[in-house]
Amino acid sequence: MPIVRDPLEPKISLWHFLAFYLRFLREKAGLSLTQCGQIIGVARSTVSNIEAGRQRPQEDQLKKLDAKYGTGRLLQLMLWFARMAHDPDWGRQLIKYEEEAVSIKWYHGQVVPLALQTDDYIRAYVEASTHKDLDAVTARRIARRDAYLERGNSVRTWVVIDEAVLARLVGDCRTMREQLEHLVKVSHLPHVSVRVIPFTSGAHMGVDGSLKIVSLEDRDIAYSGAQNGGRLIESPGEVREMSIMFDSIGVKATSEDASRDLIEQYLERYRDDRAVA
Template identity: 65%
Template sequence: MPIVREPLDPKISMWHFLAFYLRFLREKEGLSLAQCGKIINVARSTVSNMEAGRQRPHQDQMQKLDAAYGTGLLFQLLLWYARMAHDPDWGRQFIHYEEQASLIRLFHGQVIPLVFQTDAYTWECVRAGTSKDREMAMARRLARKQQVLGRGDDVDIWVLIDEAALARPVGGGKLMKQQVEHLLELAQKENVSLRIVPFSSGAHLGVDGSFELVRVGDREIGYSGAQNGGRVIESPGEVRVLADLFDRIGAKASSEGESRNILKQYAERY
């Protein structure tokens, strides 16, 4: 007997809701995975992955399903709402994108971005957080760092860090000296561009919070940080806004050489 997979719980998130109805309406129409795949020009396995929440559909695919099923704008609207909504499972999904990314662009204003943190700095951030299982939270963060840095030159990383993150003595002077020296080492890598947004640049658009952009194939996906969880951004229009934001903050940042000098000054200060 073939294994029949249970449908996703549509109450968990809008993405689960969309995946649930992809399967529900396909089965209601009496279509196999392969037949549905022909409608949207993908393989049977891709349809299966969409219905299992492992792969997210594109706008043109939802348009084709709406036309085939006679559902008006149903799937297109479900995709829009899923992209706009807070996803409780955003972390797992975005980490999956990071694993495939050829380019990662980061802006952080308050702390050093995770990928560039020393383990000691990461532990101080975990201790200051709200996680009840600190050991588990630490293990997850270390795994995520290794996942990105372990890829070496396969991924380019462009980072903008506000000087405020350097001035905040997380864990004390000794730890911060090690952290700043770690940044200097990373800044020497060919696949890394690290620039500091100095205090002297005044107010800039990054004061609203941290964000990240990853390039996967010919797509870009964004993540916007917030209290109690962030939001994965897949809508092309919103992603373009984040990309423009990165460029405009970058216009206020020091050059790579000047940024290294700023880092050296902080290393001496600590």
């Protein structure tokens, strides 16, 4: 029996609407998944994933489909608007991109990035949030971190944090000791770079919020953090701007060795419980 897929709800987001419309156009043209894949140069399964909203189409693919269906630049414009709009499903898509990444660049001025957090550090921030099911949220974050760490050196990691991350007491002294010990440990890994922007560096562009650049095999995407969620950025031009911003922020950071020394200075403070009120 043929596999019957549940229809997408096109009202959820522009991405869902685009996937819904691509399936509509293909079926209207009487094309099979395989035939459509041959037009845009991908496998049948890729077309299925695009139409199910599990994978996002690329501009060159939609250019070919615009030509096939006689839709002018409609599909390419729909892709542009989908990339620019707020996506309520951005969190799930970001996790998927992280799983496929060949490298990730993080900047954060307030917390250690999730991939390098310890269990207790994760829990301390969950407990400070508005989440009701603390155990479930903590478990999800730990699982997401573990999935990233399990990839080992298959994903290159660049982390830039502000000195404020080291100075802020999260949980208690023991939590901070373990977190900074872990940060020093992972900073020695050949595929991980950790650098710190010291207070003495003064003002920098990072005050506007956290950001992340995720490099896939064929393109980059970006994530800009904000209160009550963030924004997933897929437009190539805006992603380039975010990459330039990351580099501009990174210029303010010290070297890897000097950053490790600064982390160890704070670590010594947390080893002496009396030094922290």
